[in-house]
Amino acid sequence: MAQARVRRPELAARFMEAQDAARLFRPGMTVGMSGFTKAGDAKALPRALVERARGEPLDLTLITGASLGNDSDGLMANAGVIARRLPFQADASLRRKINTGEVMFIDQHLSETAEQLRSGVLPAIDIAVIEACAIREDGSIVPTMAVGNSASFVQQAKQVIIELNLAAPVALEGLHDIYVPRPRPGREPIPLTHPGQRIGATAIAVDPARIAAIVVTNSPDSPSSVLPPDTETDAIARHVIAFLEGEVSAGRMTPQLLPLQAGIGTIANAVLHGLTQSSFRGLTMYSEVLQDSAIELLDAGQLALASASSITLSAATHERFIANLDKYRDRIVLRPQEVSNHPEIVRRLGIIGLNTALEFDIYGNVNSTHVGGTHMMNGIGGSGDFARNGELAIFVSKSEAKDGAISSVVPMVSHVDHTEHDVDVLVTEWGLADLRGLAPRERAPVIIEHCAHPAYRAQLRDYYERALLRGGQTPHLLEEALAWHERYRRTGTMQVT
Secondary structure (H helix, E strand, C coil): CHHHHECCHHHHHHECCHHHHHHHCCCCCEEEECCECCECCCCCHHHHHHHHCCCCCCCEEEECCCCCCCCHHHHHHHCCCEEEEECCCCCHHHHHHHHCCCCEECCCCCCCHHHHHHHCCCCCCCEEEEEECEECCCCCEECCCECECHHHHHHHCCEEEEEEECCCCHHHCCCECECCCCCCCCCCCCCCCCCCCCCCECCECCCHHHEEEEEEECCCCCCCCCCCCCHHHHHHHHHHHHHHHHHHHCCCCCCCCCCEEECCCHHHHHHHHHHHHCCCCCEEEECCEECHHHHHHHHCCCEEEEEECEECCCHHHHHHHHHCHHHHHHHEEECEHHHHCCHHHHHHHCCEEEEECCEEECCCCEECCEECCCEECCCCCCHHHHHHHCCEEEEECCCEEHHHCEECEECCCCCCCECHHHCCEEEECCEEEECCCCCHHHHHHHHHHHHCCHHHHHHHHHHHHHHHCCCCCCCCCCCCCCHHHHHHHHHCCCCCC
16 A cells, blocks of 8 residues: 555665664754644654664754644653754643753744755754655655645755655645745745645655655544633634624725634634634635634635645544545645745735734733743744734733733733734733724723733733833833732732732
8 A cells, every 4th residue: 555655666665664764863963854733744753763862862953844743742852862943842841851951942933944944044954754645756745734844854855754654645635735935046926926826836846866765654643632612712702703893894804804824722723713603704714724713614614715834633623624625625725834924925915813822911012932931832833924924913812821820911021922013903801902003002001901801900000000100102110010920930829919
């Protein structure tokens, strides 16, 4: 069965066990692995590298599209395989290694990694490990449920190892649109003007001579762990829908809206899920990842087409998707992440970005990545690509965390990922703050009254009113601006007791 998926006969000699392929790696190498939010990731090589590292730490620089599934990041981090990691991760064990300084983590906008590889800012890829469902007659690689940075890794790698996953149906072939921008100077505009447009090839080109090994696997992607909607996320969704309905009523958008983007995670997924209860039809998506909610909108007939770099689904939705691939084939496009997240395209299409905040402050600055200002959670992902360049940057969050001990609305965020200049709308279960056209002194009261939990509003008002007495374009009490975070560290709550 595996041999039938390799349509270039001479490559039959490259079949190899994962343990043998792992011997191709040397300490200090830079490795590019396929995988984007648990989809399309290498399944066998990470574990083979863990076994290899029992004899000697490999200390690899590991670059992916985004997070890996199958606990691969954590296993490799604990085994000494990873010394440096970028551009995104979501593994608890790796997170601990990052926050103790044992693994150096470069948290990047997802559109930037391929550009930095191309320009030589990052070290060149020594080995690329790419999951595929087939290899064509010309040696080109047909990806599975994600494209991520795979095309750029393959273009640059000295050696390519292909994980041929028999659990991924060959019917995925044709879903992909592989377009790699040319080097600068002399680069032409990316010729994409509509989310459903195809501008590239359906497989990743590679010189067959650089394919060093083909490792056969039969493992599905890790299922999404996104939680179902709850009372708070339902309320957030209602606020967002009402806001978008207002944009249509005001004539700023048509009933088809503008293309939608939603970051990975429970809250953004729940907001998209809420759109199934809206009157919007003929919607489009131009995002980096499609979750269960996108498939629900496609099934409901509200979403006409969707473009992304990966598809990350729950087990049940994944099974339904694979069983009905023919139904989705003409309505889904999977692209390299430097195209799905490219600022040029995001600005041209006028994306509505829906992303999640850990916390935001009374002036509209957003922290998406750091707990308590110091400890990395997952990474900025693609949120910055869309917030800075889209038509609308909407950030959503529940108003409090840890059973009310933490307010998600604070006087000053403990870490800034998205400045007030890039944030248009903030939403919690209590309401929505439209910050467009407002000066800092006008934003603060709107955010406090519409987004903060009632238990924290009086504290926020008190801080803001006293800060006003000091004056300034953006009034603050610098000696108190981060006191809420320090209070939580000392006492276990941000509440003044």
